[in-house]
Amino acid sequence: MGYNMNLKLKALTKSIWVFHAATSPCNNCDIEVLDVLTPRHDVERFGIVLVGSIRHADVLLVTGVPNYKTKERLKRIYAQAPQPCLVIAVGNCACGRIMFKDSYNSPCPVDEVVPVSAYIPGCPPKPEAIIAGVVKLIQKVKGQK
Amino acid sequence: MPIQDEIKEKLKDKITNWYEHSPKRIYFSIKPQDIKNVASFLFIDLGIRFATASGQDTPKGFEILYHFSFDKTGEILSVRVLIEDKKKPEIDSIAPIFVGAEWIEREIWEMLGINFVGHPNLKRLLLADEWPQEQYPLRHEHES
Amino acid sequence: MSHKVIVPIGPYHPLQEEPEYFRLYVEGEKVVDIDIVIGYMHRGIEKLSESKHFDQVTFLVERICGICSNSHPFAYVNAMEDLAKIEVPERALYIRTIIAELERLHSHLLWLGLAGHFIGYNTVWMWSWRYREPVLDCFEMITGNRQHYAMMKIGGVRRDIEEDDIPQIKKMVDDLVAAVDMFKGAVMDDPVIHARLKGIGILTKQQAIDWSVVGPTARASGINIDVRRDDPYGVYDKVSWNVIVQKEGDIFAKTVVRILEMYESISIIRQCLDKMSKGEIDANVKDIPPGEGIGRAEAPRGEVFHYVRSDGTNRPIRHKVRAPSYMNVASNKVAAVGGTISDAAITLAAVDPCYCCTERLTVIQKDTDKKIMDGWDLIKLSQEKTERLKNSIKFKV
Numbered sequence: 113m114g115y116n117m118n119l120k121l122k123a124l125t126k127s128i129w130v131f132h133a134a135t136s137p138c139n140n141c142d143i144e145v146l147d148v149l150t151p152r153h154d155v156e157r158f159g160i161v162l163v164g165s166i167r168h169a170d171v172l173l174v175t176g177v178p179n180y181k182t183k184e185r186l187k188r189i190y191a192q193a194p195q196p197c198l199v200i201a202v203g204n205c206a207c208g209r210i211m212f213k214d215s216y217n218s219p220c221p222v223d224e225v226v227p228v229s230a231y232i233p234g235c236p237p238k239p240e241a242i243i244a245g246v247v248k249l250i251q252k253v254k255g256q257k
Numbered sequence: 258m259p260i261q262d263e264i265k266e267k268l269k270d271k272i273t274n275w276y277e278h279s280p281k282r283i284y285f286s287i288k289p290q291d292i293k294n295v296a297s298f299l300f301i302d303l304g305i306r307f308a309t310a311s312g313q314d315t316p317k318g319f320e321i322l323y324h325f326s327f328d329k330t331g332e333i334l335s336v337r338v339l340i341e342d343k344k345k346p347e348i349d350s351i352a353p354i355f356v357g358a359e360w361i362e363r364e365i366w367e368m369l370g371i372n373f374v375g376h377p378n379l380k381r382l383l384l385a386d387e388w389p390q391e392q393y394p395l396r397h398e399h400e401s
Numbered sequence: 402m403s404h405k406v407i408v409p410i411g412p413y414h415p416l417q418e419e420p421e422y423f424r425l426y427v428e429g430e431k432v433v434d435i436d437i438v439i440g441y442m443h444r445g446i447e448k449l450s451e452s453k454h455f456d457q458v459t460f461l462v463e464r465i466c467g468i469c470s471n472s473h474p475f476a477y478v479n480a481m482e483d484l485a486k487i488e489v490p491e492r493a494l495y496i497r498t499i500i501a502e503l504e505r506l507h508s509h510l511l512w513l514g515l516a517g518h519f520i521g522y523n524t525v526w527m528w529s530w531r532y533r534e535p536v537l538d539c540f541e542m543i544t545g546n547r548q549h550y551a552m553m554k555i556g557g558v559r560r561d562i563e564e565d566d567i568p569q570i571k572k573m574v575d576d577l578v579a580a581v582d583m584f585k586g587a588v589m590d591d592p593v594i595h596a597r598l599k600g601i602g603i604l605t606k607q608q609a610i611d612w613s614v615v616g617p618t619a620r621a622s623g624i625n626i627d628v629r630r631d632d633p634y635g636v637y638d639k640v641s642w643n644v645i646v647q648k649e650g651d652i653f654a655k656t657v658v659r660i661l662e663m664y665e666s667i668s669i670i671r672q673c674l675d676k677m678s679k680g681e682i683d684a685n686v687k688d689i690p691p692g693e694g695i696g697r698a699e700a701p702r703g704e705v706f707h708y709v710r711s712d713g714t715n716r717p718i719r720h721k722v723r724a725p726s727y728m729n730v731a732s733n734k735v736a737a738v739g740g741t742i743s744d745a746a747i748t749l750a751a752v753d754p755c756y757c758c759t760e761r762l763t764v765i766q767k768d769t770d771k772k773i774m775d776g777w778d779l780i781k782l783s784q785e786k787t788e789r790l791k792n793s794i795k796f797k798v
Contacts, residue, residue, distance in 0.1 A: 140468070142467075143511070211457075211464070212449070214449060215445035217445040218445070235464075236467065279486070282483060308613070308723065309721070309723035311719065322708065326632075329631070356612055357612045357613030382439060383439065383440040
């Protein structure tokens, strides 16, 4: 599994800087995102780096269900991102809100707040799925250029 | 003396109902105006830990259950109060007795609209500032 | 002239810019007050519960928190079984206990890693998360998923542990002992960590009682409580294990409690795998009578409390959930005050806030209301302090 990633990622020459924004997730997706940095998956060797500021990011990973407090924040974060910035919705909550869609505190799904370029479903998606999703998106974008 | 007997004896003029669901789950009712005395007795005199409180909208009024956990035996003693006035519900705050009750009273206030008299910091805990003032999500008439 | 400065503490994990969660008011280097703002994770789960039927609620509460995703369903099914006085088959109780202790292992390792990161020991982070992976592999083998195991069911468990899987679980647990030994040695014997964590972020016993804290946070302050022993559920009363208590109440004590608890978890899992009875795993519950039930579980962070009320229909009419971090995070009001900004990040992380309860901290200049630092900065400050300590101890030795 890991070796297929190796081949695909070798094709990418640019290192991807990723900013992670959480909008009321249960944090499982966030842990799996952090997990991709750890020795088993270790995406840093491919140049995928988690950055601390949206201003340096190429890709915005969003997890969770936006609620009234985090919806505005997500909009603000996206507005500060240098364009083009690709948005990836990670996890079932970010993709479609699942069981939280009827909640009084959930006004809308992520893709009504920011334009989403890729959806990585899963509850939570495994680290391999997250890497595969990011890679697929980058390849697609590169293919279009 | 087992803790249940001690409570029954010391609070006998305040307890209006006593229900033992199982050996470790006791529910007893008191009048809302006695909550400070009862909470103080349970927490300070008997050293029983405050676990949490749950507020509920019922046809008869707003019911609050204060859950106390006696860790030496694993018993949970839940104190039930019924606030019958649904137009202007209020009860004394127990946060001045132990600070661990501050957050849960704020939450019950914003979810059900019950005023906690004497609370040091009664402001929103979970809901956004833009959330409309008179809308209480856990009340049954609230439409989402 | 010293004016009060507000320090917003940054994220527990590397992101976040706003909104503030913890506002630290500082004078010079010292924290004098703290304002805690929560609600960013609020999804209205208690209300949602009322519109789901009892079996669906198990899946809903699993997603309250990802790290202790087993503890909430465990407490919930305990509440329902209390309500309806259901007797759960013994094998199911063993399986539940094994899953709960595996979860404690992965959660404490996760915390160890993040705490290491906060004080600048990034190798601790990488190693502890690396050792966490085999635990997650076990979960995947038993339940099909690394997190959100969906094992709990009212009256039993949804899946059995196959006989063929048991040797692998035993091996994983055996291998983990060596890893925990390594972490224990690394933490308990390192003079820099002693200097960094001892005497920092103290929560006294009386403060812990007043704030009604639970879990390792309480046990590190000398309060001998543990739901597994006090109000037994699962098979905790059928296996022998110890409750770990420390007296000092500082961050070092909290770290020691968590590390030693890992040994206890390993022991409990081994005993359960050996003693596990054969038989049914489900009581096949059909109806829930009207009534009230209270269920608790000792999550890695402390007592999870669920109260459920039923009116005889197939949905709860009230479901109250109280996570342990609700009590523990609030106590930061006293634990962080009196310390310095460089200790703030690790103090706030020491209660092991359920990730989804914590978000960010900010440091603001009180008089001018200007934000001067964010989470990244605070973690950096914390890591820099460790460097300084390392250098000063090097010179002394």
